[in-house]
Amino acid sequence: MPSLFARLAVPAAATLLLFFAAPTSAANFTCTTPGATCQSAIGYAVPNATTYGELVARFNTTTTLPELLGANNLPADTSPSAPIAAKATVRIPFRCRCGSNNVGQSADGPIYVVQPQDGLYAISHNVFDDFVTYPEVAAANNITDPNRIDVGQKLTIPLPCTCDQVGGATVMHFAYSVAKGDDTSGIAAKFGVNADTLLSLNKITDPKSLKQGQILDVPLPVCYSSISETSPDHNLLVPNGTYALTAQDCIKCSCSANNYQQLNCTPVQDRRCPAPQTCDGGLKLGSPTNGTGCDSKICAYSGYSNTTSLSIHTALVPANQTQCQKGGAARSEVAGSMWRMSVISFHTVLILICFL
Template identity: 75%
Template sequence: MLSLAARLAVPAAALLFLLAAPAWATNFTCASPGTTCRSAIGYAVPNATTYAGLAARFNATTTLAELLGANGLPANTSPSAPVAANATVRVPFRCRCGSDGVARSDGGPVYVVQPQDGLDHIARDIFGAFVTFQEIATANDIKDVNVIYPGQKLRIPLPCTCDPVDGATVMHFAYSVAKGEETSGIAARFGVNERTLLTLNKIADPKDLKQGQILDVPLPVCHSSISNTSADYNLLVPNGSYALTAGDCMRCSCSANNYEQLDCSAVHRSGCPAVPSCDGGLKLGQTTNGTGCETKICAYSGYSNTTSSLSIHTALVTANQTACDQKGGAARTEFAGSMWRMSVISFHMVLILICFL
């Protein structure tokens, strides 16, 4: 058993500084306990490794296939493909909102303590300060933060949440601020509104941004036709990435022709069931001959998995539901405006008639 000071080999004054360091990596809050969703962090690789090595580091939370998909890499990318030191890799994982109103990575990753390790070293140097040593201690019921043992298994609670932002479904992406970065540049880089970014992270003054600060970046995601009865109902896919679902038998990404539409295709491998056609005999991805909001597409709508078989489902849906919803909203607004103008005109006509009489 080694003390934290001995394992880190730092003087007492420096140790006190570490213990007093600001908790920038505090877990994100959530409003719906029990909710699960996909989330991710932007992990700066401390030392050169491989994609297989990264998948192993974030075990129990992500697979190699999910890691490749989150970074838009071909599915046949070699597990031994190199990842350079300091490269930032998007690491996806399953997020769960707890009953305490705090969201954390669901189930892991699990880190095995090595000789000379300390909680602060694990938090900062191995997991990029996305968690604090206090959070690791709490997640593992460690009473004395100075005492951990080689071989001990620690669950690492990565920050996340499943809450909508401004009424929209998003993927929450934990991002570590680099030196010299500004909120305007970060917002532009990820396609989010700067004011939303500031409000979500409770930043009153953009100038207060600090290197290493962990931001909650709400990434826009594709519109999904997945049924709320499907196990992957909360499948969130940002632009530039893809996700495997339905037992890795379906590959879903943002449509190249319509960013807001989730485009799913079958993965042809042993053990995957056939994908059924939609009404009218349309196959997955095919559209009807309608125009505008009358155009329908045969879309992936989820799956069901029993002990005996996996079934994939499809449904005929509006090809561009979001645009059609916006069009419908605009039409309703125009209709309301027309009714208001007619009311005003009628009122004026009544006044004129009264004056005439």
């Protein structure tokens, strides 16, 4: 039987480090709806030169190659062996689950297998870029003594995330590691978010207090979706500049303008995929009507079902739903203001008649 110390993955030097190393700045993202699931992502700086296939293996159970390519807006036929330079930042997508403790974490992984000379601090810092702290890894795996882990032991890595709306809007929460020279206004501009929202969401009172390696919750705007609540992909979130494959990889959805745009979904040319249903009038998926402005409609992707065979559904919707809804609200507000002005004018006339 091997000795106890032969079984331990963490060496003596790393053991001392665990006693003295302060937790990193990985954030527990607050989730207010326990049990909710959604899509999320982190901006991962690869420690050494690698490939997309190796990244998929590293973040196993949470990320597939098509999801990784879509999150980084790479061609769908990109080879798994395509190289990634050391220190390059790659967006890693994964499923998020809100826990009963109001903390969001990656669902079901990734799973890391402990290697010789590993320690929890080295795993969280060197392998997963400080998006988790070693106490968080220990807690997720019911490890009471973080200095005692075994070679070959499988560890669940709880990546930070949340599914909450921000300001009443649905967003994709992106965990961002602050780089040297970053400031909040620059980060906000880079990702197209409001700087004040970024500060408030991360409870930052002093914009100059950012530290390199600090993990921020960046709420990425997503395109408006017409996917039915009954579809398995009803909570599909696609930020600007990315795409996602859905309906068993038979539909490609992208967001190329801003969060007011209707999600653009097109069929994937694959003979195993069925043709999407047509909208009223025989319109094909993605085809617009002849209307203009808010009267313009488009045949949009509305989800899929797979009871006996895959069926891809469509619906005829306003081409720019959110903008038109906002416009309608604005018109109502203007109309209300005009009505109030009319009432005021009427009362003013009555007062003048009384004086006369």
